[in-house]
Amino acid sequence: IRSWMVFYLALLVTLVSQSEGGCQDTGLCCFGQNQSCITEDWRIDRSYGECYCDQACKTTSDCCHDYDLTCPAVSCVVSEWSMWSGCLEPCKPTLRTRQRQVIQEAHNGGEPCPSLHQSAGCAEYHDQHGPCLQSLVPALITTGGYGNARKKREIFYCVEFKLTSLTVGCQHSFSPHTRWMRYLKEGHQVCVECQPPALAQGQRYCSGDGENTGQDGSLSLQWQAVGNSRCRGLWRRVRRLDSCSCPTVHSFLFI
Numbered sequence: 001i002r003s004w005m006v007f008y009l010a011l012l013v014t015l016v017s018q019s020e021g022g023c024q025d026t027g028l029c030c031f032g033q034n035q036s037c038i039t040e041d042w043r044i045d046r047s048y049g050e051c052y053c054d055q056a057c058k059t060t061s062d063c064c065h066d067y068d069l070t071c072p073a074v075s076c077v078v079s080e081w082s083m084w085s086g087c088l089e090p091c092k093p094t095l096r097t098r099q100r101q102v103i104q105e106a107h108n109g110g111e112p113c114p115s116l117h118q119s120a121g122c123a124e125y126h127d128q129h130g131p132c133l134q135s136l137v138p139a140l141i142t143t144g145g146y147g148n149a150r151k152k153r154e155i156f157y158c159v160e161f162k163l164t165s166l167t168v169g170c171q172h173s174f175s176p177h178t179r180w181m182r183y184l185k186e187g188h189q190v191c192v193e194c195q196p197p198a199l200a201q202g203q204r205y206c207s208g209d210g211e212n213t214g215q216d217g218s219l220s221l222q223w224q225a226v227g228n229s230r231c232r233g234l235w236r237r238v239r240r241l242d243s244c245s246c247p248t249v250h251s252f253l254f255i
Contacts, residue, residue, distance in 0.1 A: 021040075022064040022067075022070070023066050023070040032055055033054055041065065041066075044061065045062075053070070073110040074107040076112055076113035077104035078100045078114060079102075081099070081118070082099050082100065083098065091127055097119050115176070139222065139223045140208065142227065159192050160238040161223075161238060167233060169230025170225065173225075178227045181231045183250065184233075189250065192253065193251070198255050207254070
């Protein structure tokens with residue numbers, strides 16, 4: 001009996017000495033698939049042998065038994081958006097930007113970080129010397145969502161137009177801040193708001209909207225989408241409204 005006890009004790013010591021431990025004991029947690037992120041311990045399938053502490057082990061089912069506890073998925077965390085910047089250049093159609101910061105990087109298969117930068121169409125009617133010397137013609141428009149970034153101000157009026165022509169460049173707008181241009185189609189009715197930031201210098205109308213002509217129904221005007229200079233065309237002024245009534249995808253702003 002004593003001999004058998006000595007044998008089993010020696011066998012137990014041998015097994016313990018051969019055991020390398022799981023992810024927690026070895027301090028292993030690896031990104032992606034890593035062949036070196038290996039140890040020897042009990043596996044999640046309740047067998048004993050080589051097991052992994054990398055992300056790929058969840059797919060190949062050869063994780064160490066304590067992988068989920070030691071290497072939990074941590075999703076990316078980002079800050080709130082910053083305030084919009086000013087226009088990148090004055091007196092011309094251009095862009096404004098905003099950004100957010102990464103607070104916590106993603107680990108162990110957590111959700112990756114979303115986009116950290118955004119751009120939107122912008123036009124500034126003043127520079128360091130004062131008002132711009134030339135008016136911005138044709139009318140410059142951007143998506144109605146841009147108005148969310150402006151301070152809440154009174155909407156002066158809305159102008160309804162019928163799109164009579166547009167360039168093929170509108171359909172080649174793939175970046176996040178220009179995707180809205182792909183909804184523009186010939187024959188569609190669109191609504192464009194005139195808000196105080198876009199008022200013509202010293203006037204109570206927005207540049208390029210045809211308001212100063214006093215004509216509705218027959219006046220054809222040029223327009224250009226800010227953010228993609230290849231997206232432009234003609235529209236016919238239909239009428240002035242107190243408030244816009246078009247669907248969101250057909251609602252825009254003079255800038």
